[in-house]
Amino acid sequence: MKLDFALILTALTLLCGAFWLVxxxxxxxxxxPDGKPNETVDFFASLFPVLAIVLCLRSFVYEPFRIPxxxxxxxxxxxxxILVNKFAYGVRLPVTNTVLFDTGAPERGDVVVFRYPGRNPPVASDPPVGTDYxxxxxxxxxxxxxxxxxxxTVNGAPIAYGEEAIYVGSGATAAIEMTGATRVSEAxxxxxxxxxxxxxxxxxxxGDGEYVVPxxxxxxxxxxxxxxxDGRFWGFVPxxxxxxRADVIWLNCSNWACMDSFDWRRMGEVIR
Known part of the structure; x- marks a missing residue:
């Protein structure tokens, strides 16, 4: 069962907010003025401002994600x-994802985080619908x-590609295994x-074929x-x-147990 962190954070914020109001x-x-507060009520009430700030930042400004x-x-x-810009494509309510007001739409080439829409028909290896992709x-x-x-090709026009080179992977095992692939620029x-x-x-x-975007x-x-x-196999993202929109890399670590797994050179790298 997939835990919905946004739902948990929202529920905790509302709970602590109720204690704060009471x-x-x-x-x-x-x-x-001189009475001693109830310790239980005071504990939950004191968490409310912190949780409210975290919820607002995560829901309306930037949310952290890890690439798995x-x-x-x-x-x-x-x-x-990475940090994902939560106001790039509209300010949305947490949990329901309802748009409060539009602030823009994805452009071709944007790197985006979205909830997996599922495939029809589903297969056994599919992740749960709503998984972050x-x-x-x-x-x-x-x-x-x-x-x-x-x-x-886009609307019949071929995309420009640069000179090919052999890719050499590093870090995690899955990345190293990609060594030998062709690396090429795409515009x-x-x-x-x-x-x-x-x-x-x-x-x-x-995944060869023609895809008409609804x-x-x-x-x-x-x-x-x-x-x-990706979309070649399960379709389109509503x-x-x-x-x-994924904006920046703020840390890279493929293995927390090993200090050599930190790649400090990637800190602050803008995602293009």
């Missing part, structure tokens, strides 16, 4: 801790995206060039085109499932 509006009058897989290599590595926006509503040998839009992995000796290209949806792919569970 203490301020009821118990404080009964005990008078190799699907966004070489842009994001296993063990990267991170991918790159390739197709906007109304676009026709062509995929062939892990290379793309989805002016000023939005990024690297992808698109060939690997252990695996052929897959209104209100987005087509997303991982930068690691040979090892990413706008309502968007959580925010």
């Amino acid at each position: 203490d301020k509006l009821v118990l404080a009058k009964r005990r008078g 897989s190799s699907s966004m290599m070489p842009t994001l590595l296993i063990g990267d801790f 991170i991918k790159r926006v390739i197709g906007l509503p109304g676009d026709v995206i062509g995929v062939r040998q892990n290379r793309l 989805l839009a002016p000023g939005k060039e990024h690297a992808i992995l698109d060939k690997w000796p252990r695996q052929m290209a897959f 209104e209100g949806h987005y087509f997303v792919l991982g930068d690691n085109r040979v090892a990413s569970d 706008a309502a499932n968007l959580a925010g």
